[in-house]
Amino acid sequence: MVDWHPAKRFLMKQTAYTLSLITVFLLFIQAHRPGDYAVGDRVEDFSLMGVDGQYVSLKNYPSAKGFFVIFTCNHCPYAQLYEQRIIELHKKYAPKGYPVIAINPNDPEIVPEDSFEEMQKRAKAKRYPFAYAFDADQTVFRVFGATRTPHVFLLDADYVVRYIGAIDDNPELAASAQNKFAENAVEALLRGERPTLDFTRAVGCKIKYRAK
Amino acid sequence: MKWGQILRNSVPCTVFLIRSFFMFPSQVKYLFFFMCFWGMTTSCQAQKPLLCDSFSQLEKHIQPYLDAHQTVVINFWATWCGPCVEELPHFELLNKTYGAEQVKVVLVSLDFKSNHDKRVVPFVQDKQLKAEVLHLVDLDNNSWMPKVHSSWDGALPFTVVIRGDQRKPFSEEFENYTELENFVRPFLVHNPNTKTDITDNSKK
Numbered sequence: 001m002v003d004w005h006p007a008k009r010f011l012m013k014q015t016a017y018t019l020s021l022i023t024v025f026l027l028f029i030q031a032h033r034p035g036d037y038a039v040g041d042r043v044e045d046f047s048l049m050g051v052d053g054q055y056v057s058l059k060n061y062p063s064a065k066g067f068f069v070i071f072t073c074n075h076c077p078y079a080q081l082y083e084q085r086i087i088e089l090h091k092k093y094a095p096k097g098y099p100v101i102a103i104n105p106n107d108p109e110i111v112p113e114d115s116f117e118e119m120q121k122r123a124k125a126k127r128y129p130f131a132y133a134f135d136a137d138q139t140v141f142r143v144f145g146a147t148r149t150p151h152v153f154l155l156d157a158d159y160v161v162r163y164i165g166a167i168d169d170n171p172e173l174a175a176s177a178q179n180k181f182a183e184n185a186v187e188a189l190l191r192g193e194r195p196t197l198d199f200t201r202a203v204g205c206k207i208k209y210r211a212k
Numbered sequence: 213m214k215w216g217q218i219l220r221n222s223v224p225c226t227v228f229l230i231r232s233f234f235m236f237p238s239q240v241k242y243l244f245f246f247m248c249f250w251g252m253t254t255s256c257q258a259q260k261p262l263l264c265d266s267f268s269q270l271e272k273h274i275q276p277y278l279d280a281h282q283t284v285v286i287n288f289w290a291t292w293c294g295p296c297v298e299e300l301p302h303f304e305l306l307n308k309t310y311g312a313e314q315v316k317v318v319l320v321s322l323d324f325k326s327n328h329d330k331r332v333v334p335f336v337q338d339k340q341l342k343a344e345v346l347h348l349v350d351l352d353n354n355s356w357m358p359k360v361h362s363s364w365d366g367a368l369p370f371t372v373v374i375r376g377d378q379r380k381p382f383s384e385e386f387e388n389y390t391e392l393e394n395f396v397r398p399f400l401v402h403n404p405n406t407k408t409d410i411t412d413n414s415k416k
Contacts, residue, residue, distance in 0.1 A: 202353055
């Protein structure tokens with residue numbers, strides 16, 4: 001390097017600096033690329049069509065202290081078992097600043113019962129008090145890392161995930177549930193604390209998508 | 213169908229028939245006779261799935277299979293799960309092809325306990341499932357699901373293949389038998405392509 005022409009040396013240095021800047025920038029991007037959220041990750045906002053014809057985004061709730069983002073659908077027996085409990089979660093916690101945003105992640109070509117029209121019918125019939133949005137491109141559920149229905153992601157005011165998992169520990173009988181995981185988590189947030197149990201597993205229907 | 217077996221099983225049926233012999237017309241008697249035989253023979257052949265009240269009970273049950281250094285394929289399913297039911301024939305074929313020596317196929321239903329007699333037992337009989345069916349009821353998911361595989365969070369269907377201390381998950385539905393066979397093949401005992409260290413591709 002010592003023997004090189006000064007201009008060439010200068011150019012080499014500049015290239016090296018630029019390349020390292022680009023690498024660092026790319027690494028930075030990688031670290032913050034959304035996908036498979038874990039507790040503590042900040043969620044990127046989304047924009048999905050809701051059953052009332054309006055787009056649904058987190059930013060549409062400026063006074064919210066957090067959100068129950070719940071991946072659910074029409075057809076899955078487990079989603080149906082939890083339907084009333086999801087309605088009740090919204091009724092109890094939306095006034096306290098934690099509304100439910102339900103998202104249907106399924107491909108209606110695989111499950112016709114989960115089409116947008118069917119979603120509208122069900123939301124009307126069951127009088128859903130919460131937004132029920134359609135993940136038409138099937139991108140949002142992948143970004144979240146949702147695997148089944150129902151699948152709950154509790155967010156705080158900064159869109160940070162604070163709880164992931166089941167609503168409670170008894171799908172069959174709401175009254176027999178001994179641990180109301182989702183409620184316990186939001187109650188902790190309301191107290192200004194982190195949920196002690198922030199991740200639970202639950203049986204559910206695998207989200208229906210076509211392999212690429 | 214062995215005639216000796218049929219004759220043995222038809223004894224209680226025949227006693228009932230004799231008592232009602234004088235009450236029914238001939239056609240009904242013969243039809244009833246035939247249906248008795250049919251019911252006896254088919255119900256004797258179909259398995260009754262074992263109800264496990266806890267994961268530890270299920271573990272104890274399958275431990276002998278693992279101790280025998282067999283390749284064990286465990287599929288988690290439920291009668292209400294459409295994709296699960298669709299792929300069961302692939303596991304039946306796997307059991308039929310490799311069950312005698314190499315592979316132990318265990319189908320674990322996660323239906324509700326209250327549906328054991330209402331749904332699980334009739335389903336197994338109706339489909340004449342030959343692979344061993346266990347019915348697991350354990351609500352403490354956070355405790356037992358990671359023991360099956362660390363990557364599993366409960367979505368159905370789910371399959372895991374185990375040999376010794378190696379295990380590999382499959383969190384999708386098997387589209388066809390070949391896909392299932394290819395998944396299991398590296399874990400077969402007499403497979404000439406068996407690698408000495410089987411990589412666990414459990415990362416998402």
